[in-house]
Amino acid sequence: MKISLNWLNDYIETGLAPERIAAILSDLGFPCEGIERLDDDTVLDVEVTSNRGDCLSHIGVARELAAATGKELRLPQVELDEVDKDASEFVQVEIAEPDLCGRYTARVIEGVKVGPSPDWMVRRLEAVGMRSVNNVVDATNYAMMETGQPPHAFDYSTIEEGRIIVRRAVAGERIVSIDGSQCELGDQMLVIADAKRPVAVAGVMGGLETEVSDTTTTILLEEAHFDPVCVRTTSRRLALPSEAAFRFERIVDIEKVDWASRRTAQLIVQVAGGRVARGVVDAYPRRPEPREVTMRLSRLGKLLGIEISSETVVNILSALCFAPRLSDDVVTCSVPTWRSDIVREVDLIEEVARVHGYDKVPTRRRIRIEAVPADAHQKMAQSIGGFLNGCGFYETVTVTFIDRAIADLFAGSDATANLGVKDVSRRSANLLRQTLLGSLLEVLKTNVNARNLPCRVYEIADTFRPTQDRSALPDEKTKVALICSGDFRELRGAVEGLIRHIDRRAAVDFVPVDVSWAEVGAEVTVNGRAIGVAAVFSESVRNRLDFKDLAPCGAELDFAELMALTGAPISIRPVPRFPAVERDLSILVAEETPWRAIAQAVAASASAELEDVRFVDIYRGKGIAPDKKSVTLSLRFRDEDGTLTHEVVDGYQAAIVQRLGEAVGAELRTM
Template sequence: MKISLEWLNEYIDLDMSVSEIEEILTNLGFPIEDTEAFGDDTVLDVEVTSNRGDCLSYIGIARELAAATGKNLKMPAVTFETLDAETSRFTDVNIAVSELCNRYAARYIEGVKIGPSPEWMSRRLEASGVRSINNIVDSTNYAMLETGQPSHAFDYAKLEEGRIVVRNAVPGEELISIDETKCELKPDMLVIADASKPVAIAGVMGGLETEVSEGTTKILLETAQFAPVTVRSTGRGLGISSESSFRFERHVDTEAIDWASRRIVHLMTLTGGGKAAKNSVDRYPVKHEQKKVSMRLARLNSLIGFDFSPEEVTDIFTRLDFRPEYNAKTNVFICTCPTWRHDLSREIDLIEEAARVAGYDRIPLEKRICIDVAKPDPRQAATVKIADYLNSCGFYEALGITFTDEKTSMHLTGNSAEMHLAVKDATRKTNGLLRQTLLGTLLSTVQYNHNVGNRDCRFFEISDTFELRNHKGSKNPVLEEKTRLAMVADGDFRIVKGALETLIQSLDRTAKLEFKEADLRWAQAGAEILLNGSPIGFAGIISEKTAKVMSLKDSHPGAIEIDLEPLLPLASSLNQITRLPKFPAVDRDLSLIVNEDVKWSEIESTIIKKAPQELEKIEFIDIYRGKPIEKGKKSVTLSMRFRDEDGTLKNEAVDGYIETIFAGLKEKTNAVIREQ
């Protein structure tokens, strides 16, 4: 914000140099971006953070300087002549949506004469970067820069029935703004209307039809508070902004609206003549309650690093108009936050205020900084280890959002929206449910990559899921938060299966991983995953229906989702080093013709039972259906590896092992060896 020092001197005696003022403001948290001469005046371009809307005004900056220097703040005069009639005789105000407009004050002025502003007003406005228009409009702009409260002057004669309605726009309504922008209004936009039509966009800009012109003699003055979110969304939706919307988006002092309106009337009648009706039509549905915030003196001293005395803190908070009350027994301050300080709500906020007014340069500095090297968190280290291994397998890590939509979650988990933890924000109408599975996000990632031409996608994600479960039969559901690992890959299911198997083996060579057939909502073929006999998750191939729900065309990725917790002890432990085998292994492939309903788990378990201790590994290779295999049967090809730790295996011995294994398979599954 541009601050004219000549104008600022109206509110505080600036008996100090420009550089001193710059230093004080910078130390208070308002750095100076630029300093320039404006005639005999000096203008500072002060940077104001978004949480300090109260300092988008001359009085706000003067108030900060007064707190830092101990000088008195001088408030401007408010005097004007009045009519022998109440404002309510000329207008009425109806607020239809109090949650978007919590206060609206209207004042009536007549007998004004539109003309150029006095030199002192136009000069100060131009120094602050605002173009002078006429005495009435300039008065509203002058007061906005002075107090931080935006306002708007309507030509009273152009308002139908002379009354005001604050409401949402009706579909199809339009308005031409003062800058001649044609605005197509939507139902979620807040407007100021007269008896029949919108005449202004609330908090953003007035309408061209009711603006003040050379023939205006009667004014209806608006001074109000509008919800920051609705002002911001409306302005962005229409592609227009203003000095007023900039301030409404950062909060205005609702309690000061009546005083600000009287100050504007003072300026209008001073520069344009006329008289104002008595009082105002002031609608204030929900009165503002001043917040009380407590602060422990010990906590202040502990965080800042030097000792404040109770007297010093009392002095600082008094200068900030916090009205401090100090309890000497508990060493606690209780402050009543000023109505213009919307940014104060916690103890740490008061601590920051005390520190910045006292001066950050008082915080002691250590010449030597000692940094203790902390041992890596075991959980985090294990997670990184797992992620790094999956990266080496060609999988890219995805970072999905925590929320999902009801359609996706219902299809993947079978749980309705009532069984999800959800946000209350009504604006999040689609993706408002905390996800109970990571697969939805990963499949959406695959779908997005397919749309941009990327195929052969491999992704994994490690993140939390949130489920509501009944605790011990109670009707009140409890939240169960779990960290899970999910993987998806285009192409053969063996890609994700192999990645999980080798991951487990890399973590613990003795760990046993099993896949047990299971029915899954989202899979055409699914399995339950067991680690050392305990279930940890599920795996499967995406079904046609799931692919359609997730908009996956001609793709049925393999997917796995497991609990991460059982893997963490494995990843945190050190694998024992074993020596390389002395003797070579013998690999044998076996192609079996079995009935269609025979499962791989049956074949695998039978081999394990019948095989000798020399069997080192079993690996599934392929399934074949078609000629010359008769209908209702399939060919399953597998590979077995044998190794003797005490000597080289002979072919005759391996042949004997194969005969024993095949005999068991024939007895269990009616398998026959496929002739090549």
């Protein structure tokens, strides 16, 4: 933003050198990037942050200087010599999209004479980088650079039926902008239209057909407030940047629209003659409520690290037009309508700090940096990651948001609706995830498409489940999720190993349960307490993600439950003195018989010499009835006091086979 000091002097007389003014603005948060000296003027190039649209004008910058220096701010005195004919007899205004246009004013000026602008206006506009067009257009540009509110002047004679309609464009509509650009409009764009066609792209640029020309004698003057997101999106899509769009994108003061309109009309009459119709057509469907923000003096001192007297705080906020009211420790401020960036306590603290001076915050010659050791949560995450890496799983970091299609895959019949955000950049993937498995499945899909198989991935991250009280914060929990493209046994082995890596004495079990998104599911329990689920994904999930020749499986565990496990101390046993005897059994059982039932039956009948039971394989096919399956398991026996004989082991095995027959209807398979 270029600031002419000659122009600035109309609103505040600082009596300071340009370098000092530049330094003050820099201290206030508006760095000066350059000082240019002209014949009779000095121009400062000031950087204005995107949240301070109120300072994209000479009056805005003068207001900041007045607060910092204590000098008086002088605003232009606006007086209009109006004719008896009312503006409503010339024009009618309708706002069809009040969400996108908060206010629209129209004034009519008759008898103008379009021609060159006076030298003083041309010099000031050129000083801030704007070229002169004609006296009417120059007056609108001058008003914009003065007030920060972009106006637009139409040739009234080109407006059909004297009607202004602020509406969305119809898809396929076209308009030629003032700079000659051919603009094809979309239905998400806002336009200013008359009774027949669009005459301007709202907040961006006017149309060529209705621009002010040498033959114009009557002006329809627009001052309005447009939605910043709509203006920005439209300007980018049409590749049509403008000074007006630049300001509307950063929010203009909706309450000052009428004052800015009167000031612009005054400037037009001053340089182009004419008379202003009485009054204004002001469409203002939703007047915003006044805003108040409170600030605790104790919080100010704690956040800044310095003490600022209450009197100084009140004086600073008064100079910034916040009308502060002090009561004990609390300052209550009425936020000026031009300060859209002030919404919370810390914003007021920042205002006090920047005007009081950051240079008053003490500094030390030496800064102490203390390394903080990893906490229990970080140590556990590192331990889990290290173990899973050893199992061939790679860590992935995914986005916390998912789309509706993925969320619905894991939404059971009693699932709580996902929380979402309204951010326009996340209209598709805008839901906070309740499980990490959906995100990991998309990672698996990417690897499958790249033919990067086998694929094993895991993630440690937060999930968000809404509570019954919709006004309360969601239930946020950290989860550990694993997905692999291989057999479920690989996943189960990794889960069991992970749990026993944390607690060697943990009793891990997989209890069959129905899971809405699973073909086969199990509840993972540790010492009888459920800590998560593990499952093979259902056909509907596989089809949604286009896993044609793949049956992926996944597990999700509660991180807090893993943290709660108490690791057993390391104990040392002597190497066994006597050899073990291993026997493999192949048994025929019903197709629906789970491995858990088989393992429990073996444990119920086993002697103390049974050291281990391991699953080996499942066979279905030739020689096996359709409703049966062959399960092979391995038994390992060892006697701590001597060498086992095969005759003794045969007895142990016979007892196990008998118990399997009674418990699960197993038959010993013969070749």
